[in-house]
Amino acid sequence: MKKITIVTDAWRPQINGVVRSIEQTVEELKCMGVEVVLITPQMFTSIPCPTYPEIRLALTVPGQIGHMLAGEEPTYVHIATEGPLGLSARSWCLRQGKPFSTSYHTRFPEYVSARWPIPENLAYAYVRYFHNAGNVCMVATESLEQELTEKGFHNLRRWSRGIDARLFRPMPKLDMPFDLPRPIFMTVGRIAVEKNLPAFLDLDLPGSKVVVGDGPAREELQARYPHVHFTGFRTGEALAETYAQADVFVFPSKTDTFGNTILEAMASGVPVAAHPVTGPGDILKGQEAAGALDDDLRAACLKALHCSPTAARALAESYSWRAATEQFWGNVLLANQPGNERLAA
Template sequence: MHRITIVTDAWHPQVNGVVRSIENTILHLSDLGADVRLITPSGFRSIPCPTYPEIRLSVTTYGKVAAALERCRPSFVHIATEGPLGLLARRWCLKNGRPFTTCYHTRFPEYVAARFPVPEAWLYRFVRWFHNAGAACMVATQSLEDELAARGLKRLVRWSRGIDTDRFRPREKTPEPFGLKRPLFVSIGRVAPEKNLPAFLDLDLPGSKMVVGDGPARRQLEARYPDVLFTGVKHGEDLARLFAEADVFVFPSRTDTFGNTILEALASGVPVAAYPVTGPIDILADHRQAGALDEDLRQACLRALSCAPEAARRVAETYSWEAASRQFLDNILEANDVMPRNRTGLKRVVSRVIRKRSGTAGR
């Protein structure tokens, strides 16, 4: 069994795509012969992130992170985030001659530049420095890969995402959920400036609007839009039922690198309205009956009303966490296999994985 240590600054109690992607991948990696260990902020003292207190930043030392990594005895190291833990893990890998992989989950430069007077060009210089030291940087979509390659990132490989189509599924809709008139337009996710929610909430649309989630902008937006229902964070079956109640799922963000909630909506049989940007365009561009993309978000919302729930569901069924987890593992094995000192051991690992898949392929 090969040991993978994942270092991430994003973890519970945060509710976001990074956390969900990591935890869902971990659930399937054990079936592929992996023993996964996590290094997260839960193991260290932390402080609230400035302007975003829901995110905790670890306050620790190189020695403590190095000791945590050595206790894990990793065969492979994957660094998920560019935060304090990610930086210290990167330092440990380079100091010890250990290859590592990374992932570009979040538009870090844009988010920081929106909050502090730091030029994006400087921040992308940091991004190149951080990721280009690794053996591979995983990205979710082709459009993101093209964009990052143009910005000088190297060794980009694909890691898609999945969806639990058992939990997120079409359900019978209630006539007036929460007393709201239909059609019901819903946005689900972090209630934060980078999600561009006013672009949705300002629209003149028939029926009602609902926002599910929490974040630093919630109080301000609730006061500004008294006719919109803000439900706060929902989990599990409660969340799945809310997805299924929507007539249209509205995704107003222009800065997400994928958009896991898009898949959750599609799996629920709910068409999606979004801008034609990275994430939505990769998922929906070839599936016009499952949603609508338009620079005029109002037009996208209105067109999505006539899209087919069955088409939305069919798109979601092409994604699975099992396939995404295999892709993640393959990326790690291939990235590390380019390192001569690991070549022999990795060939044995790859052979075991192939044998395991062959033995289960017909089940």
């Protein structure tokens, strides 16, 4: 049996696109007959990340991750994140001459610059240094691949995402969901500075606005926008039922590399409104019936009111976790082919 060790700094109790993608990929790999070992912050003492306590930073001693990797004797190693665990795993692989793959999930440089006075170019120098040491770096979309290539990243390969179309599905619309008038414009995700939520909440739109989720900026935004309905954190069937009550799903972020919530909304039969940026721009490219892209987010929201719930559902159904995981596994195998030397360290 083939065995892969996946090292990730992003893990439960965090709920975000990175964690969901890894969870779904692990399940599919197991169904494909691959033995998976995870190294996550849950295995170590951790401390809250400054300004973002929901993220836990693992505390390890020198050599600890290397010892764990050596003990597991994995056929393959995949490093999912650029944090403390990922950096330790990267160092061990390089010392041992062990091929490894990485994945670029989040715009780490933009997130860091939004929270601390660190220039983006310095943060990009770090993530470029981190990922170029591997044999393959996986990215979710074509536009992100082009962007990172221009920034000097090498060995880029595509790894898309999937959707649980059985959980997220169209449901009957209630007359007054959340005791709010229609149309319902909804967004779902972490309530944090990098999600650009004021770009949505400031809009003059008919009906009502709903924000589903939690995060470090919730208290401030809830006080600033008293007429917006904040539901708090929801998962599973409760989240699926909530999605299905929206008339338009609004994705204001300009920094996400994909946008799993876009697929969840469309699978629920809800058209999407977003900026024409990496993520939504890739998903909705040539799919005007399923959603609207516009630099003017208000214009996109109003256009999306006239888009097709059926087209949105059909587009979401074209994404599957099995297909995405087969893509992931093919990249892992490529990273370990003889002669696939690293282009840069």
